[in-house]
Amino acid sequence: MNLHSWMGEGxxxxxxxxxxxxxxxxxxxxxxxxxVALHTQVxxxxxxxxxxxxxxxxxxxxxxxxxxxxxxxxFANPAEARMPFTxxxxxxxxxxxxxxxxxxxxxxxxxxxxxxxxxxxxxxLPYRVFQEAYDPASGxxxxxxxxxxxxxxxxxxEMECRILELLSHAFRSILLDREQRPSGLSRTDLSKLERAxxxxxxxxxxxxxxxxxxxxxxLNEFKLKTGFKDRYGxxxxxxxxxxxxxxxxRLLQEPHASVIDVSVSVGYSNPSxxxxxxxxxxxxxxxxxxxxx
DNA sequence: GGCTTAAGGAGCCCATTTGA
DNA sequence: TCAAATGGGCTCCTTAAGCC
Numbered sequence: 001m002n003l004h005s006w007m008g009e010g011x012x013x014x015x016x017x018x019x020x021x022x023x024x025x026x027x028x029x030x031x032x033x034x035x036v037a038l039h040t041q042v043x044x045x046x047x048x049x050x051x052x053x054x055x056x057x058x059x060x061x062x063x064x065x066x067x068x069x070x071x072x073x074x075f076a077n078p079a080e081a082r083m084p085f086t087x088x089x090x091x092x093x094x095x096x097x098x099x100x101x102x103x104x105x106x107x108x109x110x111x112x113x114x115x116x117x118x119x120x121x122x123x124x125l126p127y128r129v130f131q132e133a134y135d136p137a138s139g140x141x142x143x144x145x146x147x148x149x150x151x152x153x154x155x156x157x158e159m160e161c162r163i164l165e166l167l168s169h170a171f172r173s174i175l176l177d178r179e180q181r182p183s184g185l186s187r188t189d190l191s192k193l194e195r196a197x198x199x200x201x202x203x204x205x206x207x208x209x210x211x212x213x214x215x216x217x218x219l220n221e222f223k224l225k226t227g228f229k230d231r232y233g234x235x236x237x238x239x240x241x242x243x244x245x246x247x248x249x250r251l252l253q254e255p256h257a258s259v260i261d262v263s264v265s266v267g268y269s270n271p272s273x274x275x276x277x278x279x280x281x282x283x284x285x286x287x288x289x290x291x292x293x
Numbered sequence: 294g295g296c297t298t299a300a301g302g303a304g305c306c307c308a309t310t311t312g313a
Numbered sequence: 314t315c316a317a318a319t320g321g322g323c324t325c326c327t328t329a330a331g332c333c
Contacts, residue, residue, distance in 0.1 A: 209304075209305090210304085210305070220316080220317075221317085221318095222316065222317055222318085223316085223317095225305090225306080225307090235305075235306070236305090237304095237305065237306090237324095237325080238305095238306095241325085258294080258295095259294080259295065259296090260294080260295085268326080270326070270327055270328075271294090271295075271296085272295085272296065272297070272298090272327095272328095273325080273326055273327070275295075275296060275297090276296090276297085277325090277326095285295080285296070286295090287294085287295055287296080
């Protein structure tokens with residue numbers, strides 16, 4: 001559905017690659033503030049991945065905010081929800097909804113034992129949400145899904161594969177691996193690690209060294225390295241490298257992009273090494289992507 | 294302008310050790 | 314027991330030259 005020009009610009013796409021998977025790809029900018037009111041009829045699980053813009057959700061008197069670069073795994077019993085959108089703010093999000101039966105099927109291991117149960121998670125609450133920053137690999141998957149949803153020739157098979165892979169990443173990160181994380185990280189440590197992540201993404205072109213970064217966030221190098229890997233599933237510079245290439249992938253598709261400009265802007269002073277790294281991740285040269293775009 | 298290749302250095306990663 | 318330090322190996326990145 002394309003938005004009417006009086007309402008704004010952009011679109012909302014609904015896809016159903018199979019019966020138990022509902023996908024909404026949202027990419028728009030509104031001319032006026034607008035609130036969407038929803039009433040869910042049945043218990044469900046929804047993964048919402050916020051790519052751009054902020055979104056507030058009000059459910060049963062509680063309010064949550066979704067930030068760009070984060071995903072929210074929501075468990076909902078039938079409830080009323082409100083989602084206010086702010087005018088002139090670009091907003092991009094991918095949401096995947098599945099029924100409880102499908103969630104339970106996905107959570108079964110090879111022996112038929114269920115690792116996580118919907119009813120144990122939500123208890124008597126009307127709504128429960130888990131939020132965290134998604135990893136670069138999932139960010140890349142999201143990018144591919146957004147592109148595929150906009151292409152009329154993309155196959156259901158391709159979309160379904162990416163949806164299941166994204167769900168697998170999210171369930172593993174949010175529900176399964178969470179319990180195995182060492183408890184040595186306090187709330188303050190987690191907050192400092194999040195600050196470290198923000199710093200390296202903000203200073204992508206000239207990142208601080210590990211020792212500088214540890215001083216900046218007030219955490220020793222040991223905790224920075226072990227804690228970062230534990231929290232984000234990657235080393236500090238491994239995470240930075242993935243983020244650099246993802247940013248480059250997006251920038252290369254913009255009008256008048258050049259390989260040299262993009263490589264420098266994401267922190268590669270040498271376009272040749274940038275091209276090699278890009279090829280290693282996406283299987284094509286950056287110049288090829290420019291021509292395709 | 295974009296890409297390939299090779300050499301070499303910086304510094305990151307991680308297993309191991311140290312010490313409080 | 315666990316945070317912190319250490320050191321070797323290795324990856325990442327730069328530089329330079331040359332080709333398309």
